[in-house]
Structure formats: structure tokens, C-alpha cells
Amino acid sequence: MKFNTRGMILTALFAALTAVGAFIRIPIGPVPITMQALFTILAGIILGARVGAMSQLIYVLLGLIGLPIFADGTGGLTHVVSPSFGYLIGFIISAFVIGKIVERSEKITFIKMFAICILGIIIIYLIGIPYLYVILKNVLFKEITFQYALKIGFLVFIPGDLLKVVIASLLAVKVIPILRRQGMLENR
Numbered sequence: 001m002k003f004n005t006r007g008m009i010l011t012a013l014f015a016a017l018t019a020v021g022a023f024i025r026i027p028i029g030p031v032p033i034t035m036q037a038l039f040t041i042l043a044g045i046i047l048g049a050r051v052g053a054m055s056q057l058i059y060v061l062l063g064l065i066g067l068p069i070f071a072d073g074t075g076g077l078t079h080v081v082s083p084s085f086g087y088l089i090g091f092i093i094s095a096f097v098i099g100k101i102v103e104r105s106e107k108i109t110f111i112k113m114f115a116i117c118i119l120g121i122i123i124i125y126l127i128g129i130p131y132l133y134v135i136l137k138n139v140l141f142k143e144i145t146f147q148y149a150l151k152i153g154f155l156v157f158i159p160g161d162l163l164k165v166v167i168a169s170l171l172a173v174k175v176i177p178i179l180r181r182q183g184m185l186e187n188r
Contacts, residue, residue, distance in 0.1 A: 006184075007047070010046070010055070011051055014039060014046075014055035014056075014059075015055045015058040018091070019062070019063075019067075019069040020035075021037075022069060023073070028156060029152045031071075031083060032071050033157060034071050036071070038164040038168060040056055040091040041095075041168040043095045043099075044095040044099035044120060045168060045171075047095075048185065049095075049096045050099070052095035052098065053092050060089075060091070063076075063079060063088075064077055081135060083136050083140070083153075085131060086127045086128040086132055087125075087127070090123055090128050093123055094121070097119065097123055101116050101119070108176045108177065113172040114169045125153070129149055132153040133153075
């Protein structure tokens with residue numbers, strides 16, 4: 001997607017959706033279950049690599065300047081040392097990678113989209129889990145093993161994330177062909 005007026009509006013929309021997704025949550029430990037990952041995945045799918053990542057970057061920056069839009073209802077620079085901040089960094093990279101793969105994909109099938117979305121979720125966790133571990137152990141001085149960080153920062157989220165991936169994949173199979181026919185997606 002081009003970064004024109006429509007691109008700016010959609011960037012703002014997906015930043016806002018990610019913020020709203022932070023408040024659709026189930027608090028369970030240092031990282032709550034939220035709907036943010038769904039909107040991150042959809043940002044990459046619908047907006048593409050550059051604009052999708054930009055929407056997630058804007059979401060993170062708005063939170064860092066103090067808007068209370070993070071999952072714990074807070075904002076500010078201190079969030080950088082919260083256990084869940086690594087997942088937010090993962091959102092940006094995940095949206096970019098998902099968008100880049102979708103942009104280069106000729107045929108869109110449910111299986112292909114499912115695999116792309118799973119990759120996006122894996123990227124979020126590859127950044128989020130080590131960050132969670134380092135912050136809990138070295139900043140908050142918790143007695144924690146990496147295996148325990150995996151349990152509280154990954155394993156409990158698998159069922160919900162699989163559901164989000166299925167929803168995003170189903171939407172992608174329906175929406176991408178429509179957006180391509182209308183010339184709203186680059187290359188593709």
C-alpha cells in the first residue's frame with residue numbers, strides 16, 4: 001500500500017485497532033492475553049510491509065510518549081523496562097515480515113495465509129520471550145528460569161493465538177482478492 005492519504009488513514013486506523021486490542025484482554029501474569037496480535041497480523045496482511053509496520057510503530061510510539069494505550073492501561077517511557085515491551089517490538093517486525101511475504105505471494109490460500117500468520121506470531125515470541133526473561137531476571141530481580149519464561153510468556157497463549165491466526169487467515173483469503181481487484185494493494 002502506498003503511503004498516500006489513504007495509507008495514512010489506514011495506518012492510523014490499524015494503530016488505533018491495536019490500541020483497542022490492548023483493552024480486549026484477559027490478565028494472566030506479566031503478559032496479558034489481548035487481541036493486539038490479531039490486529040498486528042491484519043496490518044501486515046492488509047497494509048503490506050512498510051505501512052503495516054508503520055502502523056505498529058505509531059502505536060508503540062504513542063504509548064511511549066504517554067498515551068495510556070498499552071495492555072496494562074498505561075503509557076510512558078518506563079514501559080520500555082516492562083516485561084511485555086519485547087512483544088510490542090515484535091509487533092512491528094511481525095507486521096513487516098507478514099506484509100512482505102503477502103506482497104510477494106501470487107496466490108492466496110488459507111493454508112498459505114495460516115503459515116504466514118504463524119510465522120508472524122513466532123516472530124513476536126522470538127523477541128518477546130527473551131525480553132520478558134531479561135526484564136524479569138535482570139531489572140525486576142525475579143528468580144526465574146528461561147523455561148518458566150516460556151511457560152508464562154508463550155505456552156499459555158498458544159490456544160488464543162491459534163484462534164487469532166485462523167481468523168486472520170480466513171479474513172485474508174476473502175479480503176486480499178477484493179483489495180487486489182480494486183487496485184488497493186501494491187504488486188500482489
